[in-house]
Amino acid sequence: SQTIHQWPATLVQPVGSPLSLECTVEGTSNPNLYWYRQAAGRGLQLLFYSVGIGQISSEVPQNLSASRPQDRQFILSSKKLLLSDSGFYLCAWSTDRYNSPLHFGNGTRLTVT
Amino acid sequence: SQQGEEDPQALSIQEGENATMNCSYKTSINNLQWYRQNSGRGLVHLILIRSNEREKHSGRLRVTLDTSKKSSSLLITASRAADTASYFCATPPMQTSGSRLTFGEGTQLTVNP
Numbered sequence: 247s248q249t250i251h252q253w254p255a256t257l258v259q260p261v262g263s264p265l266s267l268e269c270t271v272e273g274t275s276n277p278n279l280y281w282y283r284q285a286a287g288r289g290l291q292l293l294f295y296s297v298g299i300g301q302i303s304s305e306v307p308q309n310l311s312a313s314r315p316q317d318r319q320f321i322l323s324s325k326k327l328l329l330s331d332s333g334f335y336l337c338a339w340s341t342d343r344y345n346s347p348l349h350f351g352n353g354t355r356l357t358v359t
Numbered sequence: 360s361q362q363g364e365e366d367p368q369a370l371s372i373q374e375g376e377n378a379t380m381n382c383s384y385k386t387s388i389n390n391l392q393w394y395r396q397n398s399g400r401g402l403v404h405l406i407l408i409r410s411n412e413r414e415k416h417s418g419r420l421r422v423t424l425d426t427s428k429k430s431s432s433l434l435i436t437a438s439r440a441a442d443t444a445s446y447f448c449a450t451p452p453m454q455t456s457g458s459r460l461t462f463g464e465g466t467q468l469t470v471n472p
Contacts, residue, residue: 252401280459289447290402290462305459336401345390345409345451348460350401 248273252337252351259358265310265324267354269337272318277339279320280348281312284334296320297342332358364463365448371469378435380466382448383428389453391424391431392460396445405433405446440472 249272259265271277278297282290292305294312302312309328313321320337335354340346366381382391390409394402408415408424408431415422421434435442445467449460 282462287467289464292459292461295459334399338401345407347392347404347407348394348402348449349404352401353399355399 248339248349250337250339250349250351252335252354254354255352256355257357259327259356261329261358262326265322265327265331265356267322267335267337267356269320269322269351270318271320271339274318274339274341276317276342278342278346279314280338280340281320281322282336282338284336284353286334290336294322327358329358332356365446365466367466368464369467369469371471372438374438374440374470374472376438376470378438378442378468378470380433380446380468382431382433382463384431384448384450385429387453388426388450390451391422392449392451393420393422393431393433394447394449394462396447396465398444402447435468438468438470440470442468443470444468 252269280295281293283293284290294304296302296314299314310324337351338348340348364383372378388410390407392407393405395405396402406417406422408422410426419436424431445465447462447465449462451460
């Protein structure tokens with residue numbers, strides 16, 4: 247069966263520090279991968295998605311970047327965090343079939359202080 | 360911008376009662392999906408209804424879709440305390456592959472024992 251792992255679960259970082267969040271998927275090949283951000287009590291905002299190694303699409307301009315160095319690995323990064331980067335970051339995967347549902351990791355709670 | 364908007368924002372009911380949540384969307388869709396999120400966790404896919412379907416059932420869940428009104432509803436029958444969670448509707452963009460879903464703001468459901 248397929249599983250998705252996200253780490254760390256929580257992170258407290260000072261303003262101006264770098265960020266690296268990692269997500270890996272097991273049990274499937276060539277998944278579509280997604281990074282979403284959720285503000286407290288709000289819906290999800292799509293940040294990045296990837297349909298293959300090295301293929302990254304950004305949905306909104308921001309202080310973050312994403313990379314996909316391996317088929318089942320998706321990394322969210324920042325060189326210098328801002329206070330506004332605080333939030334709940336969720337990684338998800340889907341197959342490349344249309345109508346494929348998303349399967350989410352358990353998220354990373356990021357607090358920038 | 361948000362495609363789906365859930366209503367109500369919050370709902371509190373007693374165990375055994377039915378819970379109904381509504382979702383309205385703005386543009387034409389190919390399908391609409393409902394997800395559940397327990398506090399501090401990732402989202403879990405509940406059910407997908409295609410645009411040519413009007414009603415779909417899964418266990419205690421019943422989803423309806425009215426494309427003429429651009430709205431959907433999620434009914435949870437005989438609710439349990441364990442149903443306490445946030446519920447989101449989500450839609451993919453038309454005529455594209457993959458699952459770049461746009462989520463609503465969610466309905467926070469509390470089921471009191």
